[in-house]
Amino acid sequence: MMTINEVKQRLIEGNDRFVEDKLDGKLQDSSRRDSLVGGQAPYAIILSCADSRVVPELSFDTGLGELFVVRVAGNVANSSSIASIEYAVAHIGTPVIVVLGHQSCGAVTAAVAGGDNGYNLNHLLSHVQPALAASGEGAEVNDVVRKNAELTAEELKTRSGIISDAVAAGKLEILPAYYHLDSGRVEYL
Ligand SMILES: [Zn+2]
Numbered sequence: 001m002m003t004i005n006e007v008k009q010r011l012i013e014g015n016d017r018f019v020e021d022k023l024d025g026k027l028q029d030s031s032r033r034d035s036l037v038g039g040q041a042p043y044a045i046i047l048s049c050a051d052s053r054v055v056p057e058l059s060f061d062t063g064l065g066e067l068f069v070v071r072v073a074g075n076v077a078n079s080s081s082i083a084s085i086e087y088a089v090a091h092i093g094t095p096v097i098v099v100l101g102h103q104s105c106g107a108v109t110a111a112v113a114g115g116d117n118g119y120n121l122n123h124l125l126s127h128v129q130p131a132l133a134a135s136g137e138g139a140e141v142n143d144v145v146r147k148n149a150e151l152t153a154e155e156l157k158t159r160s161g162i163i164s165d166a167v168a169a170g171k172l173e174i175l176p177a178y179y180h181l182d183s184g185r186v187e188y189l
Pocket of ligand 1 (some may be wrong): 003049051073074075102104105106107108
């Protein structure tokens with residue numbers, strides 16, 4: 001497995017290629033598929049929004065078996081997203097988590113707007129409430145997105161012994177980040 005610093009460097013370089021329209025597009029062919037049938041060893045976990053404009057595998061110029069991507073609107077930490085992340089931390093030893101908020105997030109926009117969105121969406125948006133409260137009255141959506149990524153990164157630790165233990169042992173780092181829809185740049189917060 002790559003070290004934390006190697007992973008961070010790999011993600012930065014891949015994102016640079018994406019931003020510059022110079023994707024390598026490696027590890028996406030039949031030989032790579034064959035090599036992965038027996039198991040996976042992704043070096044990074046990405047907690048991303050479901051938004052179609054945010055595609056982590058492209059944003060970091062990665063192929064099959066490189067990223068363990070968990071997607072849920074608003075990239076929130078709920079029981080299911082945390083459990084998915086715990087699997088990669090505990091069973092694969094993946095050393096980096098990126099919590100990837102993004103510009104103009106619809107889920108955060110709905111949370112900012114408030115009101116009744118029905119049982120399921122209300123429940124999901126309740127996970128954005130701490131970021132909304134921390135951002136203060138009249139905060140811009142993109143500022144709440146940033147705060148949400150930061151607080152979610154913290155929440156992963158407070159709600160998961162597996163994750164907090166791995167961080168404490170120096171085996172795992174959690175990076176809140178903000179994805180720019182226009183430039184494709186992943187900005188670490
Ligand atoms: Zn979104």
